[in-house]
Amino acid sequence: MAHAETHDPNTPLEYRSETGRLNILGFWIFLGAEVALFATLFATYMVLTHRIADGPALGELFEVKSLLIQTFLLLTSSFTCGLAVHEMRRHNVKGLMLWMIITLGLGLGFLYFEIQEFLHFIHEGANIGTSAAWSGFFVLVGTHGAHVTFGIFWVTMVLIQVAKRGLTPATSAKVFITSLYWHFLDVVWIFIFTAVYLMGMVMHHG
Amino acid sequence: MKWDEFFVTGDPMIYGADVSIVLTMVGILFYLTRYKKWKWLWTEWLTTVDHKKLGIMYIVSAVLMLFRGGVDALLMRTQLAVPEAKFLDSQHYNEIFTTHGTIMIIFMAMPFLIGIINVVVPLQIGARDVAYPYLNAVSFWTFFIGAMLFNISFVIGGSPSAGWTSYMPLASNELSPGPGQNYYLWGLQIAGIGTLLTGINFLVTILKMRAPGMTLFRMPMFTWSSLVTMVIIIFAFPILTVALALMSFDRLFGSHFFTLQGEGMDMLWANLFWLWGHPEVYIVILPAFGIFSEIISTFSKKTLFGYKAMIWSMLLIAGYSFLVWVHHFFTMGSGAAVNSVFSITTMAIGIPTGVKIFNWLFTMYRGKIQFTTPMLWSLGFIVNFVVGGVTGVMLAMAAADYQYHNTYFLVSHFHYVLIAGTVFGCFAGLIYWYPKMFGYKLNERIGKWVFWLFTIGFNVCFMPQYFLGLDGMPRRVYTYSEESGWGPLNMVSTLGGFMMGIAFLVLVYNMYYSFRFAKRETTGDAWGGRTLEWSTPSAMPPFYNFAKIPEVTGLDHFWRQKQAGKVEKLTAKDIKKIHMPSNSGVPFIMGSFFFVLGFGFVFDWIWMAFLGGIGVIGTLIYRSFEYDDGYYVSVEEVLETEKISK
Numbered sequence: 001m002a003h004a005e006t007h008d009p010n011t012p013l014e015y016r017s018e019t020g021r022l023n024i025l026g027f028w029i030f031l032g033a034e035v036a037l038f039a040t041l042f043a044t045y046m047v048l049t050h051r052i053a054d055g056p057a058l059g060e061l062f063e064v065k066s067l068l069i070q071t072f073l074l075l076t077s078s079f080t081c082g083l084a085v086h087e088m089r090r091h092n093v094k095g096l097m098l099w100m101i102i103t104l105g106l107g108l109g110f111l112y113f114e115i116q117e118f119l120h121f122i123h124e125g126a127n128i129g130t131s132a133a134w135s136g137f138f139v140l141v142g143t144h145g146a147h148v149t150f151g152i153f154w155v156t157m158v159l160i161q162v163a164k165r166g167l168t169p170a171t172s173a174k175v176f177i178t179s180l181y182w183h184f185l186d187v188v189w190i191f192i193f194t195a196v197y198l199m200g201m202v203m204h205h206g
Numbered sequence: 207m208k209w210d211e212f213f214v215t216g217d218p219m220i221y222g223a224d225v226s227i228v229l230t231m232v233g234i235l236f237y238l239t240r241y242k243k244w245k246w247l248w249t250e251w252l253t254t255v256d257h258k259k260l261g262i263m264y265i266v267s268a269v270l271m272l273f274r275g276g277v278d279a280l281l282m283r284t285q286l287a288v289p290e291a292k293f294l295d296s297q298h299y300n301e302i303f304t305t306h307g308t309i310m311i312i313f314m315a316m317p318f319l320i321g322i323i324n325v326v327v328p329l330q331i332g333a334r335d336v337a338y339p340y341l342n343a344v345s346f347w348t349f350f351i352g353a354m355l356f357n358i359s360f361v362i363g364g365s366p367s368a369g370w371t372s373y374m375p376l377a378s379n380e381l382s383p384g385p386g387q388n389y390y391l392w393g394l395q396i397a398g399i400g401t402l403l404t405g406i407n408f409l410v411t412i413l414k415m416r417a418p419g420m421t422l423f424r425m426p427m428f429t430w431s432s433l434v435t436m437v438i439i440i441f442a443f444p445i446l447t448v449a450l451a452l453m454s455f456d457r458l459f460g461s462h463f464f465t466l467q468g469e470g471m472d473m474l475w476a477n478l479f480w481l482w483g484h485p486e487v488y489i490v491i492l493p494a495f496g497i498f499s500e501i502i503s504t505f506s507k508k509t510l511f512g513y514k515a516m517i518w519s520m521l522l523i524a525g526y527s528f529l530v531w532v533h534h535f536f537t538m539g540s541g542a543a544v545n546s547v548f549s550i551t552t553m554a555i556g557i558p559t560g561v562k563i564f565n566w567l568f569t570m571y572r573g574k575i576q577f578t579t580p581m582l583w584s585l586g587f588i589v590n591f592v593v594g595g596v597t598g599v600m601l602a603m604a605a606a607d608y609q610y611h612n613t614y615f616l617v618s619h620f621h622y623v624l625i626a627g628t629v630f631g632c633f634a635g636l637i638y639w640y641p642k643m644f645g646y647k648l649n650e651r652i653g654k655w656v657f658w659l660f661t662i663g664f665n666v667c668f669m670p671q672y673f674l675g676l677d678g679m680p681r682r683v684y685t686y687s688e689e690s691g692w693g694p695l696n697m698v699s700t701l702g703g704f705m706m707g708i709a710f711l712v713l714v715y716n717m718y719y720s721f722r723f724a725k726r727e728t729t730g731d732a733w734g735g736r737t738l739e740w741s742t743p744s745a746m747p748p749f750y751n752f753a754k755i756p757e758v759t760g761l762d763h764f765w766r767q768k769q770a771g772k773v774e775k776l777t778a779k780d781i782k783k784i785h786m787p788s789n790s791g792v793p794f795i796m797g798s799f800f801f802v803l804g805f806g807f808v809f810d811w812i813w814m815a816f817l818g819g820i821g822v823i824g825t826l827i828y829r830s831f832e833y834d835d836g837y838y839v840s841v842e843e844v845l846e847t848e849k850i851s852k
Contacts, residue, residue: 051469
């Protein structure tokens with residue numbers, strides 16, 4: 001709970017209140033639970049990946065171009081998110097806002113291409129009910145996409161609070177926590193990139 | 207959907223339940239209005255973020271669920287008392303064993319223990335509240351709403367009937383049509399959110415909120431057991447979340463995770479379920495181990511024997527708990543190599559558990575043992591739990607398991623560990639910390655009656671089931687033939703079951719009797735305790751727990767202070783203003799929206815689920831924009847509460 005405290009001037013703003021410190025630690029632990037959640041989805045996907053029934057093979061429909069655009073957008077957004085937190089630590093609200101809004105733009109771009117890709121797959125005759133393999137694909141990748149969507153709304157809400165209240169120990173802890181979340185989604189994407197798309201295409205095209 | 211499909215109809219027992227539900231609701235509404243209790247209910251309970259009150263609400267809910275699950279159990283025992291009985295038909299019997307198992311594990315055992323953890327752990331570590339008091343209220347309300355959603359199934363829409371394990375394809379749309387199975391999926395999903403949040407909350411609380419001087423290896427054993435339990439929750443519950451979501455997708459959106467069509471894999475469900483389900487078993491036993499450790503130490507007047515060995519055993523058990531899940535389906539074709547590995551890990555988990563048993567015995571050795579009711583439950587635990595443990599090792603041998611699998615031998619085994627371990631632990635903890643929660647003890651004489659009735663009834667009920675199992679009686683059958691020869695032992699078992707039911711009623715009577723007549727405690731130290739929760743000057747700690755945060759110098763700090771005659775007395779100059787979190791009605795409202803969401807999905811009314819979802823998100827946004835830093839309790843108020851003159 002928040003107390004007025006004395007601290008080292010080098011302590012980042014987000015760590016200056018007791019609430020901030022507790023919330024950040026709690027969020028790290030929550031990310032541990034998220035790792036367990038995604039690990040379960042990955043394991044499910046890998047068990048089911050060859051069970052395509054009468055539907056198309058996964059690698060058959062994957063497209064390199066869309067994959068690379070999505071990957072580029074999301075990885076860049078993680079970098080700009082890092083820049084935003086860097087600006088926050090310099091107490092530069094404008095810089096924080098600017099880089100975070102760029103991050104959100106890149107996140108929206110990622111979602112646009114992901115949705116396009118899903119629509120393309122559905123058009124080609126692969127949807128969540130086509131086969132066990134496609135169920136695994138849509139739910140794993142879709143859960144990640146749902147996380148990104150949630151993240152976009154969440155970051156927007158936090159930015160509104162920063163705009164209204166400025167940078168305080170409370171608002172800066174919120175920004176920092178959303179940044180942890182955003183980077184985590186980036187990490188998950190790297191696993192999806194490898195385990196779903198690369199392996200899928202290599203298995204299919206040899 | 208027609209009304210006669212919406213409400214369950216046709217069975218006189220269900221109509222009886224309808225009537226009793228309506229009468230109870232009317233009675234509660236009448237009482238609250240007649241005695242003008244609405245405001246009290248809202249400000250003192252529904253909006254509270256005080257860990258002690260939330261703990262009490264958890265425990266009250268769990269006792270109600272124990273009643274519900276117990277009635278289910280007695281209905282089953284009645285049906286099985288004689289061969290070819292016509293009391294329940296097969297569908298009704300299936301529904302009852304499904305709700306019995308689900309309710310007892312998810313909505314009774316876990317909340318009972320989480321309730322005790324809520325009340326006790328912050329006090330044991332010398333904290334004024336948990337790390338996230340608001341989140342704690344969210345945890346409670348999501349649990350409570352999940353439980354209510356699951357419970358209304360038997361009068362609205364019909365109960366699930368695929369067993370608490372809900373194996374696929376039995377639980378699929380084709381074989382379990384209708385809303386029953388959806389109640390299982392959404393009731394557990396919503397309650398599971400609360401459990402995960404509890405896991406995070408208490409892990410951070412224990413890691414970060416301990417009183418100065420309380421290093422990790424100076425923590426009371428119950429706090430240690432809670433810490434380990436929270437770690438298991440954090441890694442196990444996301445697996446359940448995913449498994450339930452995937453089955454929901456199979457049922458609602460036609461995906462093929464566990465179905466027979468589309469090359470889905472039914473065994474994947476069994477694996478995911480038990481990957482969560484086995485750690486779950488330890489989630490409900492480790493806190494009970496912690497409770498027994500506190501009680502045995504207190505009433506032997508000795509420090510716990512092998513404190514560090516106890517901790518390392520628990521950590522080992524926590525690790526192993528994720529490595530044994532296949533032993534739940536040795537017979538389902540995993541092959542000899544896989545079965546051997548899991549057979550060995552399963553037997554290995556008996557070693558740290560055995561270490562703990564010997565530690566409790568050595569704690570008592572040469573101790574001055576007081577036979578209070580909590581101590582009786584602890585002693586009963588050791589004897590009966592070992593019976594469950596030994597038969598567990600028998601089941602762990604994969605080759606032999608082909609004989610025991612799916613028989614009453616297994617049913618008896620897990621009741622011996624879950625009742626003698628978890629339920630005895632819940633009762634022992636409830637009685638032990640009752641004066642901390644309510645300011646008076648439960649009557650000891652009636653308590654001893656409860657103990658003997660329950661323990662004898664328990665053995666009369668379940669011991670015959672080992673032999674029924676060895677004689678080949680399968681579990682989950684609604685009746686059996688005269689020629690099977692299982693009639694007499696089943697009758698004995700049923701009589702034991704009813705004895706346990708009577709013991710439960712006597713326990714409830716004891717709560718009423720003690721409320722009326724028990725001597726009120728005048729100090730905070732009702733039993734001659736050893737840990738910080740007993741060091742508060744008043745029997746029930748004030749809402750801020752400690753006027754002055756204690757400084758801890760070692761294990762059993764309070765006990766050693768008492769022995770040295772150096773218990774600190776608070777003086778006016780020790781008192782500073784105290785920061786506390788504000789109450790909030792949002793968690794309750796969020797829970798209500800979760801109910802709308804879950805109910806919508808149960809009946810596949812997507813518009814309703816959507817509205818509920820909007821409501822949940824709305825409350826999240828509201829909370830995000832609310833900057834409430836709590837408030838300060840003034841020095842004057844603390845002085846007055848603590849009865850210290852200036």
